[in-house]
Amino acid sequence: MFKGIGFSYKLVWVNSKSYLFFMAFIKVITGLIPVTLIYLTQKLINEVVGLFSKESSYSSVFFLFSLQIGIILFSFFLQYLSIINEKKVTIVIGKIINISIFEKINQISFINFEKPATYNKIQRLSSNQSCVLNVVEESSSLIRDLITVSSILFFLIAQHWAFILILFVGILPLFFIEMSYGNKRFELAKFLTPFGRLESYIAGLLNNRDSLKEIKLFGTGKYLISKWEENYQLFANNELSLLKKQGIFTFIAQFLLITTYALSGILVLLLISSGKLLVGSFVSVLQAVQNIQESLSNISRNIAKIYESSLFIEEYREFMEIEEMNDGHHGSVINHIEAIQIRDLAFTYPDELKPAIQNISIDIPLGKKIAIIGENGSGKTTLTKCISGLYEVSTGMISINGMDMNHINKNSFHKKISVLFQDYEKYNFTVKENIGFGNINNIENAEEIQLAAIRTGIHSKVEKFPKQYETILGRLFDGGLELSGGQWQKLALSRSLFRETDLIILDEPTSSLDPISEIEILQQLFKQTPDKSMIFITHRLGTAYLADEILVMKNGEIIERGSHSDLLSYRGQYYEMYTSQSQLYEKEGLVL
Numbered sequence: 001m002f003k004g005i006g007f008s009y010k011l012v013w014v015n016s017k018s019y020l021f022f023m024a025f026i027k028v029i030t031g032l033i034p035v036t037l038i039y040l041t042q043k044l045i046n047e048v049v050g051l052f053s054k055e056s057s058y059s060s061v062f063f064l065f066s067l068q069i070g071i072i073l074f075s076f077f078l079q080y081l082s083i084i085n086e087k088k089v090t091i092v093i094g095k096i097i098n099i100s101i102f103e104k105i106n107q108i109s110f111i112n113f114e115k116p117a118t119y120n121k122i123q124r125l126s127s128n129q130s131c132v133l134n135v136v137e138e139s140s141s142l143i144r145d146l147i148t149v150s151s152i153l154f155f156l157i158a159q160h161w162a163f164i165l166i167l168f169v170g171i172l173p174l175f176f177i178e179m180s181y182g183n184k185r186f187e188l189a190k191f192l193t194p195f196g197r198l199e200s201y202i203a204g205l206l207n208n209r210d211s212l213k214e215i216k217l218f219g220t221g222k223y224l225i226s227k228w229e230e231n232y233q234l235f236a237n238n239e240l241s242l243l244k245k246q247g248i249f250t251f252i253a254q255f256l257l258i259t260t261y262a263l264s265g266i267l268v269l270l271l272i273s274s275g276k277l278l279v280g281s282f283v284s285v286l287q288a289v290q291n292i293q294e295s296l297s298n299i300s301r302n303i304a305k306i307y308e309s310s311l312f313i314e315e316y317r318e319f320m321e322i323e324e325m326n327d328g329h330h331g332s333v334i335n336h337i338e339a340i341q342i343r344d345l346a347f348t349y350p351d352e353l354k355p356a357i358q359n360i361s362i363d364i365p366l367g368k369k370i371a372i373i374g375e376n377g378s379g380k381t382t383l384t385k386c387i388s389g390l391y392e393v394s395t396g397m398i399s400i401n402g403m404d405m406n407h408i409n410k411n412s413f414h415k416k417i418s419v420l421f422q423d424y425e426k427y428n429f430t431v432k433e434n435i436g437f438g439n440i441n442n443i444e445n446a447e448e449i450q451l452a453a454i455r456t457g458i459h460s461k462v463e464k465f466p467k468q469y470e471t472i473l474g475r476l477f478d479g480g481l482e483l484s485g486g487q488w489q490k491l492a493l494s495r496s497l498f499r500e501t502d503l504i505i506l507d508e509p510t511s512s513l514d515p516i517s518e519i520e521i522l523q524q525l526f527k528q529t530p531d532k533s534m535i536f537i538t539h540r541l542g543t544a545y546l547a548d549e550i551l552v553m554k555n556g557e558i559i560e561r562g563s564h565s566d567l568l569s570y571r572g573q574y575y576e577m578y579t580s581q582s583q584l585y586e587k588e589g590l591v592l
């Protein structure tokens with residue numbers, strides 16, 4: 001808890017000192033206001049009573065009354081300033097925490113995103129980013145309440161010592177209940193995160209145009225809604241049951257509070273009847289008891305909240321400490337990829353027993369074009385993710401220009417490769433951005449962007465758009481134009497080609513294209529890039545024959561390799577796949 005407080009104050013101090021000073025000022029003043037009002041009430045009542053015996057004057061009553069109203073108005077004004085001040089700092093800290101989470105996500109190894117635990121953590125952090133501010137706000141309110149309590153305690157001791165005893169016996173149970181439920185609330189939030197994620201995933205499916213078309217046609221809407229409802233109910237039931245349990249204990253604790261209030265009232269009546277206190281004290285002591293009880297229960301509630309928020313802060317700190325991707329800042333810089341060698345590579349996904357790929361050895365000298373083919377799940381994509389450095393390899397070795405990939409400067413390597421994945425991104429931004437993201441430093445180079453679009457044939461379509469390369473794509477935002485699946489793929493391919501690289505990795509780059517466009521684009525690409533290495537995954541063998549070497553994968557291993565004619569003469573798996581596909585193509589009257 002103290003770590004959490006220290007962390008939060010440091011963050012606010014570094015980013016918004018003025019907020020802290022102003023907040024401290026407001027809390028001290030508002031902490032002293034209750035005792036001032038109690039004192040004024042006591043004085044006022046005694047003065048009013050004195051009016052009957054002519055011991056006091058109307059002017060002093062009026063003065064005290066105005067002073068009381070003035071102080072109340074002043075406290076309202078302070079509340080207003082405090083809300084504005086808090087909002088300002090919420091904006092600053094919210095921005096800092098969010099950016100730090102985004103940056104961390106950007107830095108940590110991609111393998112973390114193969115684990116649901118990472119998504120759970122990110123979801124919890126994103127929805128609890130206000131914790132830092134809560135800790136600062138709650139701990140400063142704690143100080144305000146401590147000032148209020150101690151100042152009122154002085155006032156009560158001045159009346160009679162027994163009040164203090166009554167008060168503490170009444171407040172202790174509430175304190176322990178709040179503490180224990182702070183912990184339980186955090187554990188519940190942790191337990192419920194996966195259910196919350198499932199809930200928002202289903203809500204996303206029901207809101208998203210792409211998923212909605214399947215939902216409508218398959219008629220799965222009702223099923224998904226009931227799945228959402230089931231989850232929602234589970235979420236709500238758990239929260240409700242914790243609230244109910246806490247409610248019962250809080251009720252008992254509050255019963256004790258009322259008892260102490262009643263006991264204080266009886267004590268003050270006894271003291272008045274014995275002439276030890278004046279009538280004004282009856283109202284002011286009860287007001288003081290009420291105030292002190294309120295402040296003490298605020299204190300216990302705030303400590304519980306600080307405790308709860310500190311657990312989230314601890315989680316944030318842990319997240320920030322996740323080891324970042326080994327980008328080999330100190331490793332050798334790769335300015336040009338001369339050759340890639342892969343030796344006995346194996347890779348196993350987290351929580352899996354069997355490796356997804358194994359015994360992989362490949363040589364990729366500069367300019368070599370390699371096609372990878374194989375049935376679904378044979379490990380083709382996993383292999384390209386390892387070669388592109390997304391997954392850190394522990395078994396076997398990938399070497400770049402003779403250097404172990406784990407010891408090179410990854411950033412410099414990434415600058416020299418370009419990857420188009422099967423599930424490429426369709427950015428609902430402009431055409432320019434969709435292509436320009438391939439080389440963000442060159443995004444303003446309209447000529448090269450256009451060249452990349454010409455190479456995949458998408459330029460002829462973009463030309464006809466009203467705003468051409470400034471046209472927004474997709475249907476998410478106003479004015480967006482939609483492309484066909486194949487056009488999106490051509491655009492994504494242009495993005496990969498826009499990047500000035502030595503190695504291009506394409507995972508089924510032409511799966512949505514018609515066979516004519518597919519052959520044309522790939523033939524052009526091969527011709528235009530004699531000095532670039534290329535690895536492309538394909539299920540259509542009509543393009544694989546263009547490669548210098550074809551690798552056939554099965555169950556995570558390379559089972560055949562060679563040129564198109566070598567593989568045909570082996571009469572193995574490739575031969576079988578090729579002949580069955582060519583028969584199909586011939587039937588359709590197409591060429592393979």
Ligand SMILES: Nc1ncnc2c1ncn2[C@@H]1O[C@H](COP(=O)(O)OP(=O)(O)OP(=O)(O)O)[C@@H](O)[C@H]1O
Pocket residue numbers: 114349350352356374375376377378379380381382383422
């Ligand atoms: N994130 C993951 N976590 C665990 N296992 C995975 C993960 N991604 C893929 N796999 C498993 O690894 C194996 C290889 O998958 P991979 O995606 O590399 O196959 P692929 O040859 O590219 O398939 P496809 O032709 O269908 O694209 C499969 O058995 C798959 O179930």
